[in-house]
Amino acid sequence: MEMHHKLRRDPSWHPSACNICGQMGHQAAQCTSGTVNWRQIYGDKAFILRGPVYWSDELARKKLKVVDAADLERRAKEYAKGQAEKAGMNFEEILKNAEVLNAQDPALTIKQAPAPVEEEPLPAGWGMTLDPTTSKPYYWHKKTQKTMWERPTAETPIN
Template structure:
């Protein structure tokens, strides 16, 4: 046994035991109590620090997703027309028979009421570069500069000085 192994080992361990834990049955290369080369197993990328993602960044990315509200409104109206009063959808190309009897007006289905359309929420201007937003325990929004760690209650704009 080499000298550096003898210096590291407890003298009470068996000479054939593991150099790290002293147990018989395995060697130091397979010891679960010793060091493992995690970098070899998972690669260098697993040990690089990544930039933090702040909630304000997530909210900004969500707001950047554009929604075509006019197309959405048309789809909602189409759906409402086809599903009015629980009736099965009627294909648009199918001709509808017109009654000529005097009671035709009484038995005709009433036209579908216009569907109220939700207005999109007002879009706030994005925060200037380097600023983040969060909420405190009472639900109030505060803002901070990510580099200088300056915290303030007023929403920053591009002209806000950073000190």
């Protein structure tokens, strides 16, 4: 037991008893006679139960976060140009030297990643997760808890 707990509690209390009232069966966080106002400390949002988060919902959120590669490249070039100017270097000359080096050694060129395959979103009410043993995706209806290996369509019956 930590020293600050020993100093604040009656020495006759059992070591596993509540630090506030000394009764066995609960800890200070659950003490009904305590003086700690947990709602005031953590706010009402900490005591609201939240629904489950499904893997397919996470995938849908990730797909919404699309990166604009052209804008990212433009901003990266602006940043690099600013850093070159701070260092007293000519940015246009650096780009020309990079083109010459890329022409000499094609292995140095940056290869574009393949575009991700776009899948149709799952029908409403369906979720997707991976089987832990085979890593194969399976699908389930969130309301009926019906599971299946084949990707559901809008026409898939829900029993």
